[in-house]
Amino acid sequence: MKIGLLGYGKMGKVIERIAQERGHEIVARINKDDSKNDLEKSDVVIEFTAPESALENLKYCINKQIPIICGTTGWNSSIEEIYKLVSDQNAALVHASNFSLGVNLFFELNKRLAALMEPFEDYQLAVQEIHHTEKADAPSGTAITLAEGIMENTHFKGWHLGKENEKDSIGIEALREHDVKGTHLVSWNSDVDQIEIKHTAHSRDGFALGAVIAAEWLLDKKGSFTMKDVLGL
Ligand SMILES: NC(=O)C1=CN([C@@H]2O[C@H](COP(=O)(O)OP(=O)(O)OC[C@H]3O[C@@H](n4cnc5c(N)ncnc54)[C@H](OP(=O)(O)O)[C@@H]3O)[C@@H](O)[C@H]2O)C=CC1
Numbered sequence: 001m002k003i004g005l006l007g008y009g010k011m012g013k014v015i016e017r018i019a020q021e022r023g024h025e026i027v028a029r030i031n032k033d034d035s036k037n038d039l040e041k042s043d044v045v046i047e048f049t050a051p052e053s054a055l056e057n058l059k060y061c062i063n064k065q066i067p068i069i070c071g072t073t074g075w076n077s078s079i080e081e082i083y084k085l086v087s088d089q090n091a092a093l094v095h096a097s098n099f100s101l102g103v104n105l106f107f108e109l110n111k112r113l114a115a116l117m118e119p120f121e122d123y124q125l126a127v128q129e130i131h132h133t134e135k136a137d138a139p140s141g142t143a144i145t146l147a148e149g150i151m152e153n154t155h156f157k158g159w160h161l162g163k164e165n166e167k168d169s170i171g172i173e174a175l176r177e178h179d180v181k182g183t184h185l186v187s188w189n190s191d192v193d194q195i196e197i198k199h200t201a202h203s204r205d206g207f208a209l210g211a212v213i214a215a216e217w218l219l220d221k222k223g224s225f226t227m228k229d230v231l232g233l
């Protein structure tokens with residue numbers, strides 16, 4: 001498969017290595033000020049850029065009907081616009097706040113735990129994410145997906161950035177520490193005990209492998225998908 005990398009930063013470089021190990025060819029490596037023309041040689045584009053760049057990049061690929069895998073976070077408010085464009089153009093998209101198998105399993109565990117905890121008012125929810133200091137957005141896309149999973153299964157109706165929960169809104173604490181690849185923690189605390197689930201990424205390899213698997217999966221499909229569809233969860 002011919003892969004175009006839209007964003008050749010920390011993630012783009014790990015995706016290149018893993019894609020090549022799986023026998024794929026990288027036909028374009030595009031950064032901010034580069035021409036996008038070479039992307040047209042791609043069977044699929046994998047986009048990991050920056051929150052302010054994702055929307056334009058998505059529109060470019062969708063309008064040219066180049067299948068696209070998008071891992072960039074921080075553009076979720078435009079998701080319905082993008083779904084409509086994919087449908088209008090008969091294009092193909094997989095997007096996910098987190099492409100790793102482990103986090104996608106963690107998402108399911110989080111939803112089940114939230115549903116179990118909801119009747120028990122003695123337990124207070126806390127959500128925390130920790131990332132490297134270069135990260136542009138806060139809270140992380142993964143933490144937002146976790147909050148959405150909790151909202152689907154409890155009385156919570158929204159989320160905000162901050163340590164404390166406020167009435168029906170989940171507080172997401174975002175910490176930045178040197179070289180942390182991605183740590184997410186959901187805990188339910190009572191006066192007598194604590195139930196805690198945690199995912200720690202040891203490297204970026206899990207994110208990158210998931211993105212390449214999603215690209216392989218998307219090749220013969222049309223429509224908008226997430227990693228949940230790719231993994232059949
Ligand atoms: N969904 C997931 O599983 C994961 C998602 N992410 C997300 O992916 C994104 C990228 O992360 P990461 O690789 O660590 O970030 P980096 O900053 O290391 O790399 C981003 C790259 O994108 C390039 N870029 C920025 N704007 C554009 C543009 N308009 N067109 C083309 N290239 C552009 C930058 O180029 P230049 O240097 O020229 O500015 C840079 O090389 C973030 O949003 C992050 O949250 C990260 C890990 C996993």
Ligand SMILES: O=C(O)C1=N[C@H](C(=O)O)C[C@H](O)C1
Nearest residue numbers: 073097098135140141142182
């Ligand atoms: O910027 C990162 O590094 C990461 N971003 C994603 C997010 O915002 O959730 C996924 C992962 O946690 C790493």
